[in-house]
Amino acid sequence: MNFLEGLKIGDIKTKIPIVQGGMGVGISLSGLASAVAKEGGIGVIAAAGIGMLEPDGHSNYIEASIRRLRSEIRKAREISDGVIGVNIMVALSNFSDMVKTSIEEEVDVIFAGGGLPLTLPQYLKGSTGKTKLVPIISTARVASLICKRWVEKYDYLPDAIVVEGPEAGGHLGFKQEEIDNPNYSLEKLVPEVVKDVKNYEEKYNKSIPVIAAGGIYSGEDIAKVLQLGASGVQMATRFVTTHECDAATEFKEAYINSTENDTVIIKSPVGMPGRALTNKFIEDVNKGVKTPFKCPYHCIKTCDYQNSPYCIAITLINAQRGKFKYGFAFAGKNAYKTNEIISVKELMENLVSEYKNAVSQ
Structure with missing residues (x-):
């Protein structure tokens, strides 16, 4: 996979194969997502706890969450005509509301992790079908389980799959003892997921790009996972220290x-x-x-x-x-490597430059 060819998810094509990871609560909203989309990546709004950001979030959480998510998607659309996604944790008690709202707003991609999104395709029924569905998984076994279940029940395959390793920030899809186990390293997980997904691609004649995530920090890291068969990367930590990130200084x-x-x-x-x-x-x-x-x-x-x-x-x-x-901040394993706040534009340019340097050596 050539980084400079971008990422193709169904009929969506990005200039750069970078997905900005969804970060809740309120770390990645329309400000960050639109900036990443504008630079040719996929900008992602995090739905987790989003209603709490509204004045009536405590007293009217369900309605506040729907209202705020709708507002953030529309704001991002006003700022950028690039690719906008929403990250929705399956474990959210209002998961269904967040998915329905995202599909109503015709968001480009829904990334669903924090649990098994076994019923996700059911929400596309009666919609324009514009929204792509991308599960976030931690092992090849889970990738196969979701593919099998979606095909059998909904005649639908994931439009892409994110495999997130244990070096990610925030909630992890691993047991405590698996986090430092080399058998669960991203370098081991990516080829396994790519291999399993290939069986479904060939059988159903559908492209399912695998997006690697968790601890990816530099253009050199991107080059390594693309060589393992990934079609793109998801990065979150690196986008925190940008001017456009929606968190406080x-x-x-x-x-x-x-x-x-x-x-x-x-x-x-x-x-x-x-x-x-x-x-x-x-x-x-x-x-x-x-x-x-x-x-x-x-x-x-x-x-x-x-x-x-x-x-x-x-x-x-x-x-x-x-x-x-x-409170405290969730952060990926490489958060300590950040040393300045820069623009998303500069960050994306740096990553492209780092990638080019890595593959030319």
């Missing part, structure tokens, strides 16, 4: 000021391990210092909100606003 500075030892694996209330930047808030949680809270809305199905020491949604919103006394 303090959030971006937390990345810039971090060291390699600052990224830690936490046990999230939603029942998955997560990679974050350590701080006093996390240290207090680890010490058993409970943060009293009232669950405003049971936003994630798997959240043990009755026994959790904190609300993950409120904690992440506090971080997005730069209030780290009451």
